[in-house]
Amino acid sequence: MLDQGSKYLVVTTLKPGEVVPVVGGLLQFQFVKNPGAAFSIGNAYTWIFSILASLVTLFIVWFARRIRSLGWAIVFGLLLGGVLGNLTDRLFREPGFGVGHVVDFLRIPLLPAIFNVADTAIVISMGLFLILTLRGIGLDGSKPDKTNADSSERAEPQPINGESS
Template identity: 50%
Template sequence: MQAEAGTPLTPSRPRRTLVVLGLAALWIVLDQLTKVWAERALTLGEPVQVVGDLLRLHLIYNSGAAFSLGTGSTGVLTVVASIIVVLIVWQAFKVRSLPWAVALGLLLGGALGNLVDRFFRAPGVGVGHVVDFLRLPNFPIFNVADIGVTTAACLIALLALRGFHPDGTRDSDKAEAYPTREEQDAATPHTSPTQGDPTEGTR
């Protein structure tokens, strides 16, 4: 059956809201459990080697953003992070692409993981310091929430470069659904100029 004019030819896809929210919830739990463990098992400022110098556990409290960026602007970062969370949740109720749902779930879980620290840890509500404890060579100390945010950012960039959209369509789908004028002209049958006027001889 031919689609109506102006209607995309790609089938409708189910919303992936539960994937976003479910993955975000799992990531928050994982992040908070590892932070609780780090506070109990590690001593502040004293690194512990896990895989030589490649991976060390180093407990610190970070007042800045991910990877210790923006130190000293905790309140502003809390407001910005809260706005980002609201935007991600709003997008979660619209997304229909599974890869995009995974990316948004990791982004939401990572953002909320650190936001929980901002609201519920010392020195106070909205200005709490984030628990960081993972350290790689020549790299800022980070946590599981930061891993989620970074992975999501890389995945979103890859999806955008490959033409995948949150609504489940691709650039190639839109090109097929809306052919160019040249493609339409090529698909339209034309009357041969040698056939002449079909009404000739009836006059």
């Protein structure tokens, strides 16, 4: 909702390519229509991105019932919101169904990309994904119990043919 609302404001108030400083030289709005993926890669394959986004959406919805952790719920919620935001553009914006261009408008001059709220949600979800994965937090919120793993005794080698050491 935040993604589509912000895109509506951009489309109705800015001209394509127009740059509006928001926070000095740190953040700008620049309205562009992106037929591709990140960095406008794959402009000729917009319909493939639509199919992939639809599959990711279905997977997340199917997978959601396994999640028992707030952290993982946030990861998949942000990912789902971001994917749906950009998929909505691909399905319902010009030039047509399944090949629509994604509205991008957030520009940080230090970065080589123009992005949107949905992209931000996807990137944040991937960062949280890495943190949870590296910390070993399971979908149920559990962590591996290091005390049991460290304190378990190693089995002594057994003597061969009744020999003792």
